[in-house]
Amino acid sequence: MSADLIDGKAFAAGLRERVGEVAAAFAKAAGRKAGLAVVLVGEDPASQVYVRNKGRQTIACNMESFEYRLPAGAQEAELLELVERLNRDPAVDGILVQLPLPHHMDELKVIAAIDPDKDVDGFNVVNAGRLAVGQPGFVPCTPLGCMMLLKDRLGDLSGLDAVVVGRSNIVGKPMAQLLTAASCTVTVAHSRTRDLPEVVRRADIVVAAVGRPQMVKGDWIKPGATVIDVGINRVPAAGEGKTRLVGDVDFDEAAKVAGAITPVPGGVGPMTIAVLLRNTIVAAHRNEKIALEEGSL
Numbered sequence: 355m356s357a358d359l360i361d362g363k364a365f366a367a368g369l370r371e372r373v374g375e376v377a378a379a380f381a382k383a384a385g386r387k388a389g390l391a392v393v394l395v396g397e398d399p400a401s402q403v404y405v406r407n408k409g410r411q412t413i414a415c416n417m418e419s420f421e422y423r424l425p426a427g428a429q430e431a432e433l434l435e436l437v438e439r440l441n442r443d444p445a446v447d448g449i450l451v452q453l454p455l456p457h458h459m460d461e462l463k464v465i466a467a468i469d470p471d472k473d474v475d476g477f478n479v480v481n482a483g484r485l486a487v488g489q490p491g492f493v494p495c496t497p498l499g500c501m502m503l504l505k506d507r508l509g510d511l512s513g514l515d516a517v518v519v520g521r522s523n524i525v526g527k528p529m530a531q532l533l534t535a536a537s538c539t540v541t542v543a544h545s546r547t548r549d550l551p552e553v554v555r556r557a558d559i560v561v562a563a564v565g566r567p568q569m570v571k572g573d574w575i576k577p578g579a580t581v582i583d584v585g586i587n588r589v590p591a592a593g594e595g596k597t598r599l600v601g602d603v604d605f606d607e608a609a610k611v612a613g614a615i616t617p618v619p620g621g622v623g624p625m626t627i628a629v630l631l632r633n634t635i636v637a638a639h640r641n642e643k644i645a646l647e648e649g650s651l
């Protein structure tokens with residue numbers, strides 16, 4: 355391995371520490387703690403872990419955690435009613451509905467029901483539009499976390515060629531918007547892109563968010579490129595019934611060629627929750643009309 359490792363776990367810990375300090379000052383100024391409501395529908399094992407971690411980290415960052423669990427068979431109307439109640443609750447600054455939802459629920463409809471000014475996930479179309487036209491709003495946590503890692507590593511990104519592999523609403527599209535806003539030349543590639551390896555080989559920055567284990571190979575990477583791996587794929591491992599996590603990039607191959615690379619686990623993943631907490635404390639300041647010191651996060 356010759357690439358430098360981009361340590362998302364350590365970066366996320368630093369961000370959480372800063373959020374915790376800002377949240378403590380907010381509580382003093384506002385006379386209440388900032389509040390994050392997280393809603394989980396069903397019993398998806400990975401989602402249960404993420405929601406538990408969100409609750410723990412919210413409290414560790416001096417904020418209030420409100421957790422709501424609905425059974426997998428709950429009606430969509432019940433979830434929409436809960437979201438409406440949270441929209442009206444002044445103790446709640448941020449609302450997150452954990453995805454994926456059960457198949458009988460319409461994710462876009464549920465996300466649309468969240469007040470855009472409490473949509474700390476940045477998934478509501480109002481926030482997607484704000485990002486598209488460069489207005490202040492909430493930016494989805496995973497792509498914003500990737501940008502923080504990229505800027506920390508590379509500084510000014512302007513003029514760099516970036517390829518985003520994947521075009522999801524949650525990662526690929528906002529990632530491309532953020533890179534464009536940072537003056538990169540951006541290509542959004544996907545499973546139907548012709549000669550994908552050749553397209554990726556042009557990139558100074560590769561963001562892999564396609565959801566296919568180890569799809570991006572070492573010989574797709576331009577020597578010295580910065581590789582951000584958003585994938586979290588559980589695959590069988592040696593040993594009866596064992597599994598392990600891998601990204602969308604073949605790490606061992608890519609690390610021989612890249613200048614820097616995020617590992618899986620310990621790269622982008624931990625940034626997702628840290629940025630969620632960052633977005634929540636930003637929401638709380640906006641709601642209470644308390645100024646947030648520039649550069650404090």
Ligand SMILES: Nc1nc2c(c(=O)[nH]1)N[C@@H](CN(C=O)c1ccc(C(=O)N[C@@H](CCC(=O)O)C(=O)O)cc1)CN2
Pocket residue numbers: 404450451452453454475495496586599618619620621622623624625626627
């Ligand atoms: N409403 C949302 N739903 C989902 C989001 C989201 O941002 N908003 N993102 C993902 C899940 N997610 C948070 O919700 C998340 C994913 C991964 C991690 C993380 O820390 N991963 C670790 C490995 C964890 C493991 O061992 O399984 C890592 O990569 O190091 C945190 C949060 C989908 N749903």
